[in-house]
Amino acid sequence: xxxxLQQLLNGLSLGAIYALIALGYTMVYGxxxxxxxxxxxxxxxxxxxxxxxGKLVPExxxxxxxxxxxxxxxxxxxxxxxxxxxxxxxxxGAATLNVLITAIGVSLLLEYSGQVFFGAAPRxxxxxxxxxxxxxxxxxxxxxxxxxxxxxxxxxxxxxxIVYRTKIGTAMRAVSLNPKAAQLVGVNNDVxxxxxxxxxxxxxxxxxxxxxxxxxxxxxxxxxxxxLKAFVAAVLGGIGNIPGAALGGLILGTVETFxxxxxxxxxxxxxxxxxxxxxxxxxxxxxxxxxxxxxx
Amino acid sequence: MLSVSDLxxxxxxxxxxxxxxxxxxxxxxxxxxxxxxxGKTTTLRTISGLLRAKTGxxxxxxxxxxxxxxxxxxxxxxxxxxxxxxxxxxxxxxxNLAMGAYxxxxxxxxxxNRDYVFSIFPRLKERLKQTAGTLSGxxxxxxxxxxxxMSNPKFLMLDEPSLGIAPRLISTIFEKIVExxxxxxxxxxxxxxxxxxxxxxxxxxxxxxxxxxxxEGESKKLRADPQLKATYLGG
Numbered sequence: 313x314x315x316x317l318q319q320l321l322n323g324l325s326l327g328a329i330y331a332l333i334a335l336g337y338t339m340v341y342g343x344x345x346x347x348x349x350x351x352x353x354x355x356x357x358x359x360x361x362x363x364x365x366g367k368l369v370p371e372x373x374x375x376x377x378x379x380x381x382x383x384x385x386x387x388x389x390x391x392x393x394x395x396x397x398x399x400x401x402x403x404x405g406a407a408t409l410n411v412l413i414t415a416i417g418v419s420l421l422l423e424y425s426g427q428v429f430f431g432a433a434p435r436x437x438x439x440x441x442x443x444x445x446x447x448x449x450x451x452x453x454x455x456x457x458x459x460x461x462x463x464x465x466x467x468x469x470x471x472x473x474i475v476y477r478t479k480i481g482t483a484m485r486a487v488s489l490n491p492k493a494a495q496l497v498g499v500n501n502d503v504x505x506x507x508x509x510x511x512x513x514x515x516x517x518x519x520x521x522x523x524x525x526x527x528x529x530x531x532x533x534x535x536x537x538x539x540l541k542a543f544v545a546a547v548l549g550g551i552g553n554i555p556g557a558a559l560g561g562l563i564l565g566t567v568e569t570f571x572x573x574x575x576x577x578x579x580x581x582x583x584x585x586x587x588x589x590x591x592x593x594x595x596x597x598x599x600x601x602x603x604x605x606x607x608x
Numbered sequence: 609m610l611s612v613s614d615l616x617x618x619x620x621x622x623x624x625x626x627x628x629x630x631x632x633x634x635x636x637x638x639x640x641x642x643x644x645x646x647g648k649t650t651t652l653r654t655i656s657g658l659l660r661a662k663t664g665x666x667x668x669x670x671x672x673x674x675x676x677x678x679x680x681x682x683x684x685x686x687x688x689x690x691x692x693x694x695x696x697x698x699x700x701x702x703x704n705l706a707m708g709a710y711x712x713x714x715x716x717x718x719x720x721n722r723d724y725v726f727s728i729f730p731r732l733k734e735r736l737k738q739t740a741g742t743l744s745g746x747x748x749x750x751x752x753x754x755x756x757x758m759s760n761p762k763f764l765m766l767d768e769p770s771l772g773i774a775p776r777l778i779s780t781i782f783e784k785i786v787e788x789x790x791x792x793x794x795x796x797x798x799x800x801x802x803x804x805x806x807x808x809x810x811x812x813x814x815x816x817x818x819x820x821x822x823x824e825g826e827s828k829k830l831r832a833d834p835q836l837k838a839t840y841l842g843g
Contacts, residue, residue, distance in 0.1 A: 479710070482703055482706060483710065485699060486707050489696050489697065490694055490696060492658060493694035495658065495677075495678035496656060496678060496688050496694070497756075497759060498679045498683060498759060
């Protein structure tokens with residue numbers, strides 16, 4: 313029983329990271345109807361910003377950790393908005409395939425620029441938050457895991473607030489539903505799209521930091537696998553659906569952790585794609601996605 | 609108030625508007641009638657900035673707005689209620705109205721416009737927390753007009769407000785359109801396939817046929833025109 317709970321805890325903390333990345337995929341899909349493949353590399357850049365800023369602040373302090381987290385989120389928000397401005401905005405109105413191919417191009421650009429600037433060799437991520445393990449009723453909980461769950465929950469509550477309680481969030485939902493109608497009430501869609509990229513990229517950066525805390529070896533290609541899995545999580549929850557992305561992430565992380573702890577651990581990466589195939593076959597709109605019916 | 613001169617618009621190689629010109633005086637209701645594919649919706653979409661003109665000029669309140677982005681045109685007080693209503697179906701009625709006031713910053717004015725919307729469409733007030741997609745067709749049209757009124761417009765363009773609405777609601781909605789014009793002084797450009805109805809409420813009309821204006825005049829006179837009667841008014 314305690315092993316089950318332990319695995320569940322590990323799974324949820326991995327899933328929370330997938331969820332943070334998946335939110336960015338799903339929000340961008342919501343407003344632009346394409347998959348931003350460069351998103352997983354923004355996650356990687358987030359971890360590297362954390363690595364360099366982490367050298368400037370004392371290790372193992374709460375305030376130092378917070379500074380690293382915020383610096384990385386701000387840095388990646390700017391990066392995400394810059395990518396949108398330079399690579400995607402000129403293609404507004406072009407076929408989705410063109411944008412999709414551009415996204416793959418941006419992804420490769422970030423990965424191999426990363427190898428040029430950061431080097432291809434893995435680096436060890438500093439222990440930015442205070443580190444300790446404590447056991448509760450047979451469960452071993454590390455502060456890193458707690459940080460993951462705490463930060464992820466707070467960010468998701470914050471996101472929920474932005475999307476459902478603010479003017480720009482309502483505009484995001486409006487643009488996602490009907491970009492033309494949004495323009496006709498006076499929304500500048502470019503501003504909303506830019507904001508969406510910034511928001512999604514900041515969440516990916518937080519995901520990058522939290523991932524690096526628990527798997528402290530970082531390199532320029534580290535985003536590929538978590539990025540793909542987060543993409544699966546977004547599809548699993550229903551692409552374009554924000555609560556769906558969070559749910560998809562948690563499910564995927566948990567399933568992967570349980571498979572990893574079983575005799576089939578070799579297949580821990582395969583399981584994500586098996587889930588993708590099954591969901592596309594049986595429920596292509598995802599768990600929380602629905603085919604909307606418009607009344608005329 | 610609005611002046612369109614030699615407007616040409618095309619979709620790729622296909623010409624949709626072949627150089628139309630018209631003027632709309634402040635405080636009037638003007639209608640644009642014509643059959644399917646005549647270019648009525650294209651005209652409205654080009655004025656509101658959703659489509660780009662190939663040549664020609666659109667002036668609003670004496671200023672050139674031909675190349676402006678849609679949100680900048682809304683900011684000047686020209687609001688377009690599109691064909692098919694295009695309400696935000698997954699947002700509540702309340703949120704739809706709030707989106708209508710997206711560019712408004714004066715809270716007192718927003719509250720005043722909201723009260724005005726509720727005074728002409730009391731049904732919307734009853735359904736404030738309801739998801740807009742669950743409203744009936746007529747209620748959705750009320751919401752679309754209400755949302756446009758929230759932008760505090762000087763000029764309203766309505767595209768087929770009678771489309772897909774229960775006949776009994778059509779007359780209500782047209783009464784409200786006249787009321788908005790009379791009591792609020794909002795100039796209206798009305799596009800309709802139901803030419804009888806459109807000529808009844810408007811003071812001046814333009815008849816559009818395959819991208820050209822083929823006839824214009826006072827609505828009263830056009831209603832009596834034998835040629836127009838035969839083509840659009842069912843004998």
